[in-house]
Amino acid sequence: MAKDHQHAFSPEMRRGLYEAIFRRRDMREFLPDPIPDDVLARVLIAAHHAASVGFTQPWDFIMVRDLLRRREVKRVFDEERLKNANQFEGARREKFLALKLEGILDAPLNLIVTCEPERFGPGVLGKVSLRDVEIYSTCLAVENLWLAARAEGLGVGWVSIMRNEDLTRIFEIPPGVLPLAYLCIGYVPNFPERPVLESAQWAKRLPPGSLLHFDSWGDRSGAGSKLAAAMESAATWHEIFPEDIPKDISNGRRF
Amino acid sequence: MAKDHQHAFSPEMRRGLYEAIFRRRDMREFLPDPIPDDVLARVLIAAHHAASVGFTQPWDFIMVRDLLRRREVKRVFDEERLKNANQFEGARREKFLALKLEGILDAPLNLIVTCEPERFGPGVLGKVSLRDVEIYSTCLAVENLWLAARAEGLGVGWVSIMRNEDLTRIFEIPPGVLPLAYLCIGYVPNFPERPVLESAQWAKRLPPGSLLHFDSWGDRSGAGSKLAAAMESAATWHEIFPEDIPKDISNGRRF
Numbered sequence: 001m002a003k004d005h006q007h008a009f010s011p012e013m014r015r016g017l018y019e020a021i022f023r024r025r026d027m028r029e030f031l032p033d034p035i036p037d038d039v040l041a042r043v044l045i046a047a048h049h050a051a052s053v054g055f056t057q058p059w060d061f062i063m064v065r066d067l068l069r070r071r072e073v074k075r076v077f078d079e080e081r082l083k084n085a086n087q088f089e090g091a092r093r094e095k096f097l098a099l100k101l102e103g104i105l106d107a108p109l110n111l112i113v114t115c116e117p118e119r120f121g122p123g124v125l126g127k128v129s130l131r132d133v134e135i136y137s138t139c140l141a142v143e144n145l146w147l148a149a150r151a152e153g154l155g156v157g158w159v160s161i162m163r164n165e166d167l168t169r170i171f172e173i174p175p176g177v178l179p180l181a182y183l184c185i186g187y188v189p190n191f192p193e194r195p196v197l198e199s200a201q202w203a204k205r206l207p208p209g210s211l212l213h214f215d216s217w218g219d220r221s222g223a224g225s226k227l228a229a230a231m232e233s234a235a236t237w238h239e240i241f242p243e244d245i246p247k248d249i250s251n252g253r254r255f
Numbered sequence: 256m257a258k259d260h261q262h263a264f265s266p267e268m269r270r271g272l273y274e275a276i277f278r279r280r281d282m283r284e285f286l287p288d289p290i291p292d293d294v295l296a297r298v299l300i301a302a303h304h305a306a307s308v309g310f311t312q313p314w315d316f317i318m319v320r321d322l323l324r325r326r327e328v329k330r331v332f333d334e335e336r337l338k339n340a341n342q343f344e345g346a347r348r349e350k351f352l353a354l355k356l357e358g359i360l361d362a363p364l365n366l367i368v369t370c371e372p373e374r375f376g377p378g379v380l381g382k383v384s385l386r387d388v389e390i391y392s393t394c395l396a397v398e399n400l401w402l403a404a405r406a407e408g409l410g411v412g413w414v415s416i417m418r419n420e421d422l423t424r425i426f427e428i429p430p431g432v433l434p435l436a437y438l439c440i441g442y443v444p445n446f447p448e449r450p451v452l453e454s455a456q457w458a459k460r461l462p463p464g465s466l467l468h469f470d471s472w473g474d475r476s477g478a479g480s481k482l483a484a485a486m487e488s489a490a491t492w493h494e495i496f497p498e499d500i501p502k503d504i505s506n507g508r509r510f
């Protein structure tokens with residue numbers, strides 16, 4: 001069924017991509033080892049080669065090593081974390097408070113990915129009625145960065161418990177530039193087999209078949225299809241991971 | 256300098272990821288060949304394993320094959336494209352109009368990635384003051400999908416010349432669900448060496464060093480650093496691509 005198409009990667013190359021996708025984690029524990037410049041250069045260029053609407057490349061990268069600024073970021077994080085905790089009650093609040101959610105001071109590098117929507121003026125090829133297309137592009141760059149870091153052995157943690165106005169103030173970011181992602185980056189003791197929030201039983205991985213709709217929202221008529229079956233089948237994955245299907249794929253699925 | 260860290264991938268695996276990142280393209284030309292279910296299953300599961308704020312997994316996937324609906328999408332696209340053209344003047348407008356910007360009817364599959372921010376209610380771990388974190392998560396899923404498709408030999412084109420209210424109407428998407436990405440997917444005649452908008456001289460790749468700031472916005476004091484040099488150096492890449500550095504990396508850089 002799966003005849004190899006001429007532009008498909010070799011099995012080894014394809015596996016490299018899937019290893020990055022399925023063994024990437026949102027990290028909060030870091031080693032102090034510095035990141036070599038050539039490694040960091042590759043991670044940043046991978047980000048820079050994401051798709052962008054109208055080839056606008058709306059991203060910038062602020063490399064943050066300064067400890068004073070990082071302490072101020074941590075202070076803001078701690079305030080916001082308590083607000084976040086108050087969205088939950090009882091045991092769930094306790095579970096929230098027990099989780100480590102950032103590595104701002106532990107990681108050897110913090111990195112802010114910003115988005116400047118009007119870098120080349122308001123006229124953008126591909127932008128008419130949709131407002132946030134440059135933001136979408138910048139997120140694609142973040143994912144490239146995250147995957148490249150994983151392949152280089154680096155962990156990345158995205159700290160979203162944050163206020164944009166504080167980042168703007170602390171890092172002197174001008175109006176019109178959004179501090180989209182505050183990331184902690186560094187080598188890590190290990191990459192957990194499963195997402196931390198899954199292991200901590202905060203939330204479960206949704207069954208992939210439940211996310212499929214066919215031709216219109218809520219039409220599940222294809223749910224019994226070969227596609228849905230393939231999404232639940234170990235055979236789909238054994239071809240790529242013959243000896244060990246990563247736990248993050250097999251978990252919660254009917255293998 | 257680049258001592259291998261214990262969690263770094265082997266050179267072959269790492270190259271697989273970088274091949275996907277640097278040979279991914281935003282495609283508008285498609286072959287009619289159907290996509291095998293096991294291939295599509297892998298691409299969708301790769302998307303599903305993106306990071307998401309609070310492990311909310313806010314995405315759904317609408318698989319669109321119905322031609323009537325796709326013709327209606329194409330009609331809306333054509334209207335919006337003319338509006339987009341009117342943002343430009345003279346030769347730039349002509350250049351815009353000469354570009355093929357979608358493969359809605361040519362691709363064997365259209366796929367809408369949606370975002371449902373309040374899937375599990377308003378309380379989300381990691382969401383306090385930032386409004387759009389679920390949207391960011393969904394974009395990460397789109398990039399996973401795009402890269403996995405590339406490794407499988409499939410092209411993806413993101414059609415952003417669109418109106419959300421039309422997608423909502425055509426595909427009966429309920430309130431509270433955002434049709435974030437309208438994608439065309441299929442096998443392709445070939446993947447161009449460079450982004451189409453770059454080859455068409457619509458825009459240039461920005462020099463990567465120009466995107467770096469150090470500790471605060473506009474501080475370029477690290478611009479002469481080893482990091483900036485590594486971003487402009489062929490040596491950084493020869494280790495991964497010994498025989499041929501992809502054109503998309505080497506283009507516009509001082510190799």
